[in-house]
Amino acid sequence: DAKTTQPPSMDCAEGRAANLPCNHxxxxxxxxxxxxxxxxxxxxxxxxxxxxxNETNEMASLIITEDRKSSTLILPHATLRDTxxxxxxxxxxxxxxxxxxxxxxxxxTL
Amino acid sequence: GEEVAQTPKHLVRxxxxxxxxxxxxxxxxxxxxxxxxxxxxxxxxxxxFQNENVFDETGMPKERFSAKCLxxxxxxxxxxATKLEDSAVYFCASSxxxxxxxxxxxxxxxxxxxxx
Numbered sequence: 001d002a003k004t005t006q007p008p009s010m011d012c013a014e015g016r017a018a019n020l021p022c023n024h025x026x027x028x029x030x031x032x033x034x035x036x037x038x039x040x041x042x043x044x045x046x047x048x049x050x051x052x053x054n055e056t057n058e059m060a061s062l063i064i065t066e067d068r069k070s071s072t073l074i075l076p077h078a079t080l081r082d083t084x085x086x087x088x089x090x091x092x093x094x095x096x097x098x099x100x101x102x103x104x105x106x107x108x109t110l
Numbered sequence: 111g112e113e114v115a116q117t118p119k120h121l122v123r124x125x126x127x128x129x130x131x132x133x134x135x136x137x138x139x140x141x142x143x144x145x146x147x148x149x150x151x152x153x154x155x156x157x158x159f160q161n162e163n164v165f166d167e168t169g170m171p172k173e174r175f176s177a178k179c180l181x182x183x184x185x186x187x188x189x190x191a192t193k194l195e196d197s198a199v200y201f202c203a204s205s206x207x208x209x210x211x212x213x214x215x216x217x218x219x220x221x222x223x224x225x226x
Binding site: 034041042043044045046049085093094095096097098099100102 | 114141143145150152153155158160165166169199201203205207213214215216217218219220
């Protein structure tokens with residue numbers, strides 16, 4: 001699976017959009033971009049995934065660049081409960097393991 | 111059920127003792143994964159199953175760790191002769207093919223193992 005690079009930490013004011021970047025310059029054509037988050041010490045939570053088109057669900061939006069070498073997870077109106085470590089993972093979309101990096105620690109503040 | 115269940119929540123063992131952790135996947139999910147989180151951000155994949163068959167065991171320490179998923183029973187992860195470095199949170203996840211290639215994994219709350 002391709003390696004990803006994320007900033008170690010970011011801050012966001014409550015109510016504003018949180019934009020979390022991820023670089024995956026060695027991504028292969030059949031690899032998807034997945035996002036998970038871990039709130040405090042809970043189990044990781046699936047957020048969203050995509051291949052090349054932008055995706056949106058009730059939690060977030062995923063914007064993937066045309067060359068697929070980077071992506072951005074957008075939380076449109078961040079709340080204090082969105083404070084977590086966010087992991088960007090690229091993988092072939094099979095029942096394969098997840099390879100977590102070090103993620104981005106997002107701190108949402110008042 | 112609709113959530114992955116893990117028991118116990120906390121487990122304390124003296125060095126050299128055995129530890130056994132349990133995981134009940136979401137009903138209908140045929141894939142089960144075990145991960146170890148030693149420090150806050152570092153996840154290590156251990157093993158996965160497709161139903162009762164080992165799917166991928168590339169992360170499994172060969173000597174003291176074993177795991178099973180038997181029909182009609184929770185999956186289990188067993189550590190014989192625990193060592194201090196086995197202290198970690200162990201997460202179980204399950205997944206199922208949902209069409210359009212989607213295999214997102216759903217995680218349980220974890221079991222915190224402390225080896226003293």
